[in-house]
Amino acid sequence: MENIILIGFMGAGKTTIGRLLAQKLNTQQHDFDEILVRQIGMSIADYFDAYGSESFCKIETRVLQQSLQLTGIISTGGGIVLKKENRLYLQNRSNVVYLKADLDELVHRVVLDKRNVRPLATSKSPDEIREVYLPRLPLYEESAKFIVDTTKRLPEEIVLEILEKVEVI
Numbered sequence: 001m002e003n004i005i006l007i008g009f010m011g012a013g014k015t016t017i018g019r020l021l022a023q024k025l026n027t028q029q030h031d032f033d034e035i036l037v038r039q040i041g042m043s044i045a046d047y048f049d050a051y052g053s054e055s056f057c058k059i060e061t062r063v064l065q066q067s068l069q070l071t072g073i074i075s076t077g078g079g080i081v082l083k084k085e086n087r088l089y090l091q092n093r094s095n096v097v098y099l100k101a102d103l104d105e106l107v108h109r110v111v112l113d114k115r116n117v118r119p120l121a122t123s124k125s126p127d128e129i130r131e132v133y134l135p136r137l138p139l140y141e142e143s144a145k146f147i148v149d150t151t152k153r154l155p156e157e158i159v160l161e162i163l164e165k166v167e168v169i
C-alpha cells in the first residue's frame with residue numbers, strides 16, 4: 001500500500017485520524033511524536049526546554065527520511081513543514097494529506113487536550129498560537145496533495161473523505 005502521510009497544525013487530528021485510518025485499512029500507524037520520544041528518551045516538552053525547537057526539527061527531519069522504509073499511515077508533527085528539504089520530500093510523495101481546521105477550533109482542541117503538552121501551544125494565548133499558525137499555512141498547502149477540512153467534523157467522516165481522495169493500492 002502507498003503510505004498515507006498526514007500533515008497539519010497542532011490539533012488538526014494527525015494522531016487521532018492516523019490511528020483510525022490504520023485500523024480501517026488494517027495497517028500500522030507511525031506517529032512521529034511517539035518515534036521521537038523513543039529516540040530522544042524524554043518528553044517533547046523537556047526536549048524543547050533543554051535543546052530548543054531547531055534541534056527538535058533536525059531530529060524530525062531524520063525521522064521523515066527514515067519513514068521511507070515504513071509502511072502504513074504516517075502521522076507527522078505540526079512542525080514538519082518548517083524545513084524546505086522536508087517540504088520537497090513531501091511534494092514528491094503521492095498521498096500527503098493536509099488536515100486543516102479553523103484556528104479557533106485548533107486552539108480549542110489543543111487547550112482541551114490535557115494528555116499532550118505542546119511547547120508551542122499549551123499554556124499559550126490564542127494570539128501567540130496565531131503567530132505560530134499564520135506563517136505555516138502556505139507551507140502546509142504547498143506540501144500536500146490533498147486538503148481535508150476537519151472543522152466541526154467527526155473523525156469517522158474525515159477518515160472516509162481521506163479514503164475517497166487517496167490512492168490505496
Ligand SMILES: Nc1ncnc2c1ncn2[C@@H]1O[C@H](COP(=O)(O)OP(=O)(O)O)[C@@H](O)[C@H]1O
Pocket residue numbers: 008009010011012013014015016017109110112113116150153154155158
Ligand atoms: N475531528 C475532530 N473533532 C474534534 N476533536 C478532535 C478531532 N480530531 C482530533 N480531535 C481532538 O483534538 C486533540 C488533538 O488531536 P491530535 O490527533 O493529537 O492532533 P495532532 O496530532 O494533529 O496534534 C485531541 O484531544 C483529539 O481528541
Ligand SMILES: O=C(O)C1=C[C@@H](OP(=O)(O)O)[C@@H](O)[C@H](O)C1
Pocket residue numbers: 008009010011014015033044076077078079080117118119120
Ligand atoms: O507544530 C509543532 O511545532 C509541534 C507539533 C507537535 O506535534 P502535533 O502536531 O502532533 O501536536 C510536536 O511535534 C511538537 O510539540 C512541535
Ligand SMILES: [Mg+2]
Pocket residue numbers: 014015016033075076077
Ligand atoms: Mg500528533
